[in-house]
Amino acid sequence: MSTPLKRANEFVKKNIYKVNNQYRHTYHAMSQLNWSNDPNGLIWFNDKFHLFYQHNPYEANWGPMHWGHSTTKDFVKWKNEPIALAPDSPYDETLGAFSGTAIEKDGMLYLMYTSVTDHQQTQSIAYSKDGINFVKESNNPVITTSMNPPGVSANDIRDPSVFFHNGTYYVFLGTHIDGLGQIVLYKSVDLKKFEYVGPLMNISNPNERLFFQLRGVFECPDFCMVDNQQVLIASPQNLPKDGTQHENIQGNIYMLGNLNFETAKWDYHTLREIDSGFDFYAPQTAKLPDGRTIMIAWMQMWERTMPTQAHGWAGSYTLPRELSVKNNVLYQTPVREIANYRHNHVNYENITIHDGTLKNFADIYGNTLELELMIDVTAADQVGIELFRGIQNTTKVYFDKATSTVILDRSQSGIFIAGRELNNKTRSALVDIKNNILKLRIFLDVSSVEVFINDGEQTLTALVYPDPNDLGVGFYVNGGEATIISLEKYDIIVSQK
Ligand code: FRU
Numbered sequence: 001m002s003t004p005l006k007r008a009n010e011f012v013k014k015n016i017y018k019v020n021n022q023y024r025h026t027y028h029a030m031s032q033l034n035w036s037n038d039p040n041g042l043i044w045f046n047d048k049f050h051l052f053y054q055h056n057p058y059e060a061n062w063g064p065m066h067w068g069h070s071t072t073k074d075f076v077k078w079k080n081e082p083i084a085l086a087p088d089s090p091y092d093e094t095l096g097a098f099s100g101t102a103i104e105k106d107g108m109l110y111l112m113y114t115s116v117t118d119h120q121q122t123q124s125i126a127y128s129k130d131g132i133n134f135v136k137e138s139n140n141p142v143i144t145t146s147m148n149p150p151g152v153s154a155n156d157i158r159d160p161s162v163f164f165h166n167g168t169y170y171v172f173l174g175t176h177i178d179g180l181g182q183i184v185l186y187k188s189v190d191l192k193k194f195e196y197v198g199p200l201m202n203i204s205n206p207n208e209r210l211f212f213q214l215r216g217v218f219e220c221p222d223f224c225m226v227d228n229q230q231v232l233i234a235s236p237q238n239l240p241k242d243g244t245q246h247e248n249i250q251g252n253i254y255m256l257g258n259l260n261f262e263t264a265k266w267d268y269h270t271l272r273e274i275d276s277g278f279d280f281y282a283p284q285t286a287k288l289p290d291g292r293t294i295m296i297a298w299m300q301m302w303e304r305t306m307p308t309q310a311h312g313w314a315g316s317y318t319l320p321r322e323l324s325v326k327n328n329v330l331y332q333t334p335v336r337e338i339a340n341y342r343h344n345h346v347n348y349e350n351i352t353i354h355d356g357t358l359k360n361f362a363d364i365y366g367n368t369l370e371l372e373l374m375i376d377v378t379a380a381d382q383v384g385i386e387l388f389r390g391i392q393n394t395t396k397v398y399f400d401k402a403t404s405t406v407i408l409d410r411s412q413s414g415i416f417i418a419g420r421e422l423n424n425k426t427r428s429a430l431v432d433i434k435n436n437i438l439k440l441r442i443f444l445d446v447s448s449v450e451v452f453i454n455d456g457e458q459t460l461t462a463l464v465y466p467d468p469n470d471l472g473v474g475f476y477v478n479g480g481e482a483t484i485i486s487l488e489k490y491d492i493i494v495s496q497k
Pocket residue numbers: 037038054065098099114158159219220281282
C-alpha cells in the first residue's frame with residue numbers, strides 16, 4: 001500500500017532531474033530537490049552522523065513538513081537517505097513534522113518533533129533501530145496541549161530539544177507567554193510520560209522584558225555543554241536590533257549560564273548573536289564521540305526572495321562548525337575534516353596593498369575556495385577582499401577602522417535579494433582587533449560565503465548569486481595602506497556521491 005512516506009520518496013526519485021544545478025553547493029549539505037529549512041535531529045548514531053531537516057519534497061516552497069535525511073562520516077561528503085518522517089498520523093497529517101532533535105536510548109535512535117495540525121502544536125516521538133526507518137510512537141503526542149503552561153498559545157509551542165542529565169530526559173520548547181519570548185522545560189524518565197517543570201526566562205527585569213517582547217516565538221532552542229559550560233542556543237523572532245547585532249528579523253543567539261534543572265530557572269550572564277550574517281537560522285548542535293560539539297544552521301532566511309526556487313530547490317546548511325567557549329565567548333571553527341579536501345595550495349606573504357588599487361594574484365580565483373588571511377590593519381581606513389568578482393558583480397568583505405567592524409556587502413553580488421529588513425545590503429560584526437592584526441578565514445561554495453573572524457570569535461554567513469564566471473578575487477584598501485602578512489588559498493574539491 002502506498003503511504004505518504006513512500007509517495008514522498010518516490011516523488012523525489014522521479015523529480016530530481018528537474019533541478020537546475022547552477023547555484024548548488026559542492027561541499028555543503030542540501031536536500032536533493034525542492035524545499036528545506038531547519039536542520040533537525042543531529043546525532044552520531046550507528047557509526048555515522050545523521051542530519052535530518054525540515055523538508056517539503058513536493059515544492060520549492062514551505063509546505064507540509066517531512067523530515068529529510070542525509071548522513072556523513074566526515075561532515076563534508078554527504079549521502080542522501082530516504083525521507084524519515086512524513087505527515088501521516090492524525091496529530092501531524094495537516095502541517096506535518098516540525099523541528100526537533102534526536103537522542104539515543106537503549107541502542108535505538110529516538111526523534112522528538114513537533115506534530116502539527118491546523119489548530120495545534122504538540123510533541124511526538126518516532127524511533128528506529130537502524131537509523132533509517134522510523135516508527136511513530138503509539139502514545140503520540142507525548143506532550144499534549146493540556147500540558148501547556150497558562151498563557152501559551154496551542155499554535156506556538158514547538159521545536160523540542162532533548163538533553164539527558166542525571167538519568168532524566170529534559171525537553172526545551174520554544175514559545176511565547178503573554179507576548180514575551182519564552183523557553184519552557186519538561187522532563188521524563190522514559191521518553192514516554194512527560195511533566196512540566198517551568199519557564200527558563202525570568203522576565204522581571206524591565207530591560208529584559210523589552211528585549212524579549214518578541215511578538216513571536218523563541219524558536220529552536222538547543223541546550224548543550226561546551227567546554228564544561230552550559231550553552232543555550234535559540235532563534236528568537238523579532239529581537240530588537242542592538243548595534244551590529246540582530247539585524248535579521250529572525251535572529252540567532254547563544255546564552256551562557258547556569259540552569260537549575262529542578263526549577264527551570266536559567267541564570268545567564270552572557271547573551272550574544274552567534275552569526276551576524278544574512279543567512280543563518282535555527283542552528284542545532286550535536287556531541288560527537290570524540291567529544292567535539294558541532295553546530296549546523298539553516299543557510300537561508302525567512303521572508304527573503306530565494307532565487308533558487310525557480311531552479312527547483314531552496315535551502316541548504318552551513319559548514320558544520322566546532323564549538324568552544326573561551327572567556328565567555330562562543331567560538332566557531334569550520335569542522336577540521338574540511339582540510340582533507342584542500343587542493344592547489346597557494347601562499348603569499350608580506351604583500352602591501354595601496355590605496356585605490358585592486359591587487360589580484362594569477363593563481364587565486366574560483367568559487368569553491370578557502371582563503372586564510374592575516375592582515376595588518378594599522379594604516380588603512382578600510383581594507384578588504386572582493387569575492388565572486390566579474391565584470392558587473394562583486395561581493396565585498398572588509399574591515400572598517402572607524403567602526404571597528406568587518407562588513408559583508410552583497411549589494412552588488414548578483415541577483416538582488418529582497419527581505420523585510422531595511423538594510424538588505426550589508427551585515428557586520430564588531431571586532432576586537434588585537435595588535436592591529438585581523439584574521440579571516442573565508443569559505444566560498446558557488447553561492448555561499450562564510451567568514452570566520454579572529455579564530456571564529458565572530459562569523460558572517462551569506463548567500464550570493466553571481467554569474468557563473470564571476471570567479472575573481474581581489475584585495476583592496478580605501479585610505480592609507482595595509483599589509484597582508486600571510487595569505488593562503490586552497491580549492492575545496494569534493495565529489496559528492
Ligand atoms: C523555524 C521554524 C520552526 C518550525 C519549523 C517549521 O525555522 O519555524 O519553529 O518548527 O521552522 O518548518
